[in-house]
Amino acid sequence: MSFAEYSEEIRDGDVAIVYLGHESMMPVKVRHGGQTQTRYGAIRHSADLIGQRYGAKVTCSKGGWVHVLHPTPELWTVTLPHRTQILYSTDIATITLMLELKPGSVVCESGTGSGSLSHAILRSIAPTGHLHTVEFHQQRAQKAEEEFAEHRVDHLVTVTCADVCKDGFGVAGVADAIFLDIPSPWEAVPHAKIALKAHGGRVCSFSPCMEQVQRTCQALLAHNFEEVETLEVVLRVHEVRTVSMPLPDFGPDAPATPQAPPLPASNHATVSLKTTTPPREMPAHTGYLTFATKPRT
Amino acid sequence: MANGGDDDSQYKINEGDYVMLKRGEIYKAVQIQSKKKVMFEKQWLFLDNAVGHLYSTTFEIVPGGQVQPVKPQAAPSAASDAKQAGTDNRNIVDDGKSQKLTRDDIETLKEQGLKGQEIIQQLIDNSSTFRDKTEYAQDKYIKKKKKKYDNKLSILKPTCRIMALMYHGREPGKICHLRYDTLAQMLTLANIHAGSKVLVFETCAGLVLGAVMERMGGYGSVIQMYPGGGPVRAGVENFGFPSHFHDTLHDFPICHVNALLAGTLDTSFKDPSAEASNSNAAVEEEPKMEESKPPEDPANMDTNAGEEQRIDAERESGRDAKAQLKRVKQEERHKKLAAAVAQLKGMNADGLVIASRFHPCPVLMCLIRFLSPSRPFVVYSQYKEPLIECFTKLKERGGTVNLRLTDTWLRHYQVLPNRTHPKLLMSGGGGYLLSGITVETEQSGRSNSEEPVPKKQKLTES
Numbered sequence: 001m002s003f004a005e006y007s008e009e010i011r012d013g014d015v016a017i018v019y020l021g022h023e024s025m026m027p028v029k030v031r032h033g034g035q036t037q038t039r040y041g042a043i044r045h046s047a048d049l050i051g052q053r054y055g056a057k058v059t060c061s062k063g064g065w066v067h068v069l070h071p072t073p074e075l076w077t078v079t080l081p082h083r084t085q086i087l088y089s090t091d092i093a094t095i096t097l098m099l100e101l102k103p104g105s106v107v108c109e110s111g112t113g114s115g116s117l118s119h120a121i122l123r124s125i126a127p128t129g130h131l132h133t134v135e136f137h138q139q140r141a142q143k144a145e146e147e148f149a150e151h152r153v154d155h156l157v158t159v160t161c162a163d164v165c166k167d168g169f170g171v172a173g174v175a176d177a178i179f180l181d182i183p184s185p186w187e188a189v190p191h192a193k194i195a196l197k198a199h200g201g202r203v204c205s206f207s208p209c210m211e212q213v214q215r216t217c218q219a220l221l222a223h224n225f226e227e228v229e230t231l232e233v234v235l236r237v238h239e240v241r242t243v244s245m246p247l248p249d250f251g252p253d254a255p256a257t258p259q260a261p262p263l264p265a266s267n268h269a270t271v272s273l274k275t276t277t278p279p280r281e282m283p284a285h286t287g288y289l290t291f292a293t294k295p296r297t
Numbered sequence: 298m299a300n301g302g303d304d305d306s307q308y309k310i311n312e313g314d315y316v317m318l319k320r321g322e323i324y325k326a327v328q329i330q331s332k333k334k335v336m337f338e339k340q341w342l343f344l345d346n347a348v349g350h351l352y353s354t355t356f357e358i359v360p361g362g363q364v365q366p367v368k369p370q371a372a373p374s375a376a377s378d379a380k381q382a383g384t385d386n387r388n389i390v391d392d393g394k395s396q397k398l399t400r401d402d403i404e405t406l407k408e409q410g411l412k413g414q415e416i417i418q419q420l421i422d423n424s425s426t427f428r429d430k431t432e433y434a435q436d437k438y439i440k441k442k443k444k445k446y447d448n449k450l451s452i453l454k455p456t457c458r459i460m461a462l463m464y465h466g467r468e469p470g471k472i473c474h475l476r477y478d479t480l481a482q483m484l485t486l487a488n489i490h491a492g493s494k495v496l497v498f499e500t501c502a503g504l505v506l507g508a509v510m511e512r513m514g515g516y517g518s519v520i521q522m523y524p525g526g527g528p529v530r531a532g533v534e535n536f537g538f539p540s541h542f543h544d545t546l547h548d549f550p551i552c553h554v555n556a557l558l559a560g561t562l563d564t565s566f567k568d569p570s571a572e573a574s575n576s577n578a579a580v581e582e583e584p585k586m587e588e589s590k591p592p593e594d595p596a597n598m599d600t601n602a603g604e605e606q607r608i609d610a611e612r613e614s615g616r617d618a619k620a621q622l623k624r625v626k627q628e629e630r631h632k633k634l635a636a637a638v639a640q641l642k643g644m645n646a647d648g649l650v651i652a653s654r655f656h657p658c659p660v661l662m663c664l665i666r667f668l669s670p671s672r673p674f675v676v677y678s679q680y681k682e683p684l685i686e687c688f689t690k691l692k693e694r695g696g697t698v699n700l701r702l703t704d705t706w707l708r709h710y711q712v713l714p715n716r717t718h719p720k721l722l723m724s725g726g727g728g729y730l731l732s733g734i735t736v737e738t739e740q741s742g743r744s745n746s747e748e749p750v751p752k753k754q755k756l757t758e759s
Contacts, residue, residue, distance in 0.1 A: 005492055006647050008669070019698050019736075055670020055736045067698055067736040070671040072488045090705060093485035094478055100456045103491040103514025123490045124512065199308050200353060210717060217712045230710040233478050238681065238702040238729075240688045274685050276702060288710065296308075296353050 001054075002152035003071055003119050004126035010049045010056075010068060015151060017069040017079060018043065027071070027079045029150070040064025071151070073120040083140050086116035087181065087206065090235040091286055096124055098291050099177040099202045103128055108171065108195045109179045110134040110164035110188065112144045117179065122153045131157040132171050132195075134164045164188050169195040180205040181287075185212065186219035193223050193294060200296045208287045216290055225292035232288055238276035246270045308352045310452060315537035316344075316352075317453040317463065321444060324463035326455060326535040334362070337450065347452055358448040360410055367449060383429040397423040413447035420446075433716055455536050457508045464504050464532070472501040472532075473654055473679050476727030478707045480505065483650060484512055486732040487675045491516035493647035494640060496667055498522040498551065498660055500653040503532030505677075506546075509650060515541050517647075520640050521548040522664065524655065547637035554663055557641060645669045652677035657731075658687045662694070668735045675732040684731040691733065700733040 001007050001014040010016055014030045020038055028036050034045035041062030043049065048058045054070040069075060074089050087095075095117070101107065101124040112118055112135035121131050135141040141161040148154040160170050165184060168191035169175070178192040178201065185205040192203050203225065205216050213230055220228050247269040310316065310329060318325045318337050327335050329344050336342075342362045347354075356364035383389075398406075398420060406416050420442055421427050427435060453459060461477035469475075483505070489495060489512040497519060499505040506521055510533065513519060521528050528548045549557075556562035640646075646667045651660055657676045665674060674697075678684050684702050691697050705727060709720040 004490060006669075006672070008645075019734075023699075053670060053737065055672075055734075057737055057739065068671075069698075069734060069736070072673065074485065074488065074673075089485055090482065093481040096485060097458055097461070097477065097481035100458050102457075102511050103516060120485070123488070127491055127516065128514070199305070199351075210712075213710070213712055214714070214717060218714075228712075230712045232708045232710070234706040234708070236704050236706065238704070240685050240702055274689060276681065276685060290712075296351060 001071060003073060003076065004123050004153050004156070006054075006070060008053055010052050010054060012050055015071050016049060016054070017071050017075045019067040019069050023078075025069075025075065025079050027076070028068075038064075038066060040066060073116075073123045076119050076151075077116045080114055080116060082114050083143060084111075084113040086114045088116070088235075088286065089120075090233055091206065091289065092117055092120045094231075094233045094289060095179060095204050095206075096120060098289070099179065099204055101125055101129075101177060105129045105176045106132075106174050106197075107177045107179065108132045108134070108169040108175045108192070109181075110169065111136065111182055112141060112159060113181065114140075115144045115147055117181070118144065118148075118157065119151065119153070121179075122148075122156050126153070126156055129156065132160065132169050132175070133157060134160045134162050134167075134169055136161065136163045164191060167191075171195055173198055176201045178203045180216075183212070184215075186215040189216065189219040189223050189225075193225075196294045198297055200294045203292045203294065205290045206287045207290070208285070210288065213288045213290055220290070220292045224295065226295050227293040228290065229292075230288050230290045232285070234282075234284060236282065237279055239279065240274065240276050242272055242274050243277075244270045244272035305351060308454075310347050310350050310352060310354075312348050315455055315535050316347075317455050317459050318450050319453055319459075320447070320450045322466070324459055324466065326460070326463060340448065344452075350452075352454045353451060355449055355451045357412070358450070364450070381428045382432040382435055384431060386429075386431070386434070389426050389429055395424055395426040396420065397425065413443070413449065416446045417442045457511045457536075460504055460507060460532065460535060464502065468502075472504050473652060473677070474726060474728055475501055475505070475652060475677060475679075476705075476707060478705050479677065479727045479730065480508055482703070482705060482730055483652070483675045483677060484508055486673060486730065487648045487650050488673050489513065489648060489650070493517045494645070495519050495648040495650065496522060496646045496664055497649075498524075498651045498653055498664060500524070500529065500655065501532070503528075503530045503534070505650060505652045506530070507533040507536040507538075510538060510542055510546065511536060513545070515539070515545055518545045518547060518640055520637055520646070521546065522551045522554065523548055524551050524653075547633060547640055549634065549637040549641060551660075557638065558663075558666065562638070641667055647672050649674035650677075651675070654679075657683050658690055661687050661731075662690060665691075665697075665735065670735050670737045672735050673732065674735065675730055677728055677730055679728045681729045684729050687731050696736060696738045697733040698736050700731070702729065702731050704729045 001011065010030055012030060012032050016028050016030055018026050018028050018036065018038065020026065030045050030049050032046050032050065036043045038060055041060035041064060043058060043060055049068060052058065052068065054068060056068055057065050058068055059065045077086065077089055101121060103125060105125045106129055107121050107125060109118060109121065109131060110133065112133040118131060118133055125131065135144060138161050141159050145159045148157050162170065164182060165187035172194050174197065175195045176197060178195060180188050180192065182188060185207060207213050207216065217228055217230065312329055312331060314329045316327060316329055318327060320338055323338060325337050327344070329348060331345050332343065334341050335344060340358060342358050342364060344364060346364050347356060350366055355367050357367050359365050403416065406419060417439060427438065430438065461480050464472045465477055489509050491514050493513070494517055495509055495513070497506050497509055506519065509519055553562055644667055647669065649664055649668055651657055651664065653660065657678050661676050668674060676684065676687060688700055688702055691700060707727065711718055711720050
């Protein structure tokens with residue numbers, strides 16, 4: 001198992017995702033002799049997980065069953081322990097495409113936060129790319145480093161504990177793409193420019209507030225970035241269900257056809273159909289994504 | 298290694314390169330060919346002079362259609378000269394006489410070889426209402442004129458982002474109205490990355506296939522399942538991938554999937570002599586059929602095919618060279634198909650991406666069987682209803698978790714001092730996605746933890 005490479009079998013030391021039911025999942029560190037409690041009972045790692053194929057249906061001690069999934073950045077995003085507010089897959093997908101990330105890309109990121117985006121970046125740039133991620137909170141930086149090692153992607157990432165607005169990314173002229181998720185991204189714009197390759201590259205800044213976006217756009221334009229654009233992507237989840245709609249009783253038919261036998265069933269007639277319903281409430285805003293291109297210098 | 302990858306030589310435009318032309322928000326994919334006329338934004342031009350320059354260079358079109366690089370200057374926009382602006386439009390009357398220059402005047406300016414920027418300045422100077430317009434209206438005016446008279450363009454290296462933007466802007470019908478944010482979701486939901494084995498079924502001009510290939514970076518393998526006579530790859534070519542990327546790309550005609558799944562595909566080709574008479578007809582389909590021989594002896598298969606072709610060639614000696622070429626091509630195709638069959642036979646693909654104008658339900662139900670357990674799949678459809686059907690069928694069948702039917706809204710913003718607001722709302726038009734993860738349906742129920750799970754479990758079920 002690695003977050004950047006599939007494997008068939010669950011092995012000791014892996015991180016597996018236990019799928020308990022609709023949108024209910026938990027990450028499990030697989031250890032010989034280890035045990036994990038779920039609402040369906042205990043899972044014994046040696047007996048139930050190690051040597052099993054990813055995707056297997058595993059019976060728990062109380063007789064219920066769960067599926068054990070191979071970890072992916074997307075599953076990690078919905079199961080990871082939050083140390084900060086995180087980015088979700090809808091924004092991550094857009095960022096990855098718009099920053100043109102691919103195997104071999106060199107990326108700078110700040111802050112590392114809970115590592116939700118970091119894992120997705122690492123997946124996309126492996127096996128030849130590199131991520132330089134900067135986090136000013138020491139404990140978070142340390143925790144992220146531990147997780148990258150646990151997830152077997154640490155060879156692709158350098159975690160630096162520093163203030164990106166003051167110290168920059170610690171690299172110059174190497175990056176194809178920069179991602180900023182910090183309270184004052186405009187202060188990091190000059191550092192982003194330094195970190196990017198001389199040939200140019202792409203930048204993204206994520207900010208929840210429009211005031212931050214405005215200052216960032218101004219800073220980007222002042223530093224000769226081009227193609228500055230701001231966008232927002234909102235995910236809509238459609239719940240598939242069968243609905244039935246009753247038909248009203250219009251009473252007995254007009255006497256035009258008096259000889260026809262009456263239709264007794266029309267009283268309780270309903271029509272059922274497959275449709276989707278929107279969730280009662282949905283996240284309407286995560287953040288604005290501002291993208292720009294650094295031209296060749 | 299950091300800076301080593303950034304020397305200019307690898308960013309040079311070469312003859313034969315597939316490039317993207319860009320003007321404003323308009324993109325066009327073209328190949329650099331000498332003395333080749335290219336139509337872009339209602340203008341004929343030649344790209345010969347672009348060769349040797351760096352990607353992202355801005356060029357201007359000079360009389361005669363040749364392009365010439367322009368020095369990147371801090372172009373002072375015309376607006377900065379005209380600091381004077383009105384506050385509202387109460388005194389602006391549309392009398393059709395505000396522009397003092399006539400059409401003939403403008404034509405004369407053009408013939409004099411005036412640069413786009415200069416013509417725009419002339420238009421502004423001769424507009425009686427420009428100074429009374431609000432700052433915003435002035436900007437808008439300039440933007441509009443720039444679109445018309447500016448003859449600059451930049452040449453970019455193609456990327457998935459730009460290709461997706463281009464197709465969505467120019468030919469949404471060709472890509473089933475797949476918006477780029479939806480494409481982005483697909484690549485992420487399907488966990489497309491280097492080293493995996495991905496099945497793609499698309500009728501999006503090769504855009505989705507190219508996007509998948511870009512994300513895999515030449516590592517792993519992509520198997521394109523194609524309908525009809527052959528795979529559509531126009532979009533893939535435009536990506537300009539290095540040749541080793543194409544070594545990882547396989548294709549398989551979807552019309553043989555049933556035979557492959559039933560195991561009848563192989564046996565029907567045990568007799569190559571029977572095939573020989575058929576292939577004389579030179580039907581496109583026939584050689585493909587016979588290619589699906591057991592992958593374990595591709596060499597034998599090739600010699601057979603070669604022999605039968607040789608007989609053909611002798612018979613029609615006049616078309617010798619042609620036949621030879623055909624034979625080589627066929628042999629290549631043989632090898633490729635055998636390789637694709639070998640890839641598929643493992644029933645252990647790592648991802649499945651479907652985006653087509655076909656009804657997605659039968660495609661999904663068939664191709665999902667090629668996936669290993671615990672692997673993501675994603676199905677795109679322009680319409681929601683067929684995905685509702687897919688959802689229902691998958692629920693009945695079992696073997697999947699985390700099913701989600703989604704779409705995304707994309708909203709662009711204009712961010713300018715005191716003029717920030719959403720630009721446009723693109724709702725609905727981007728299509729819908731059904732995504733999920735495959736799982737095993739059989740309870741493992743082992744008592745001995747060290748006993749390996751039977752490998753071909755997926756094959757035997759259903």
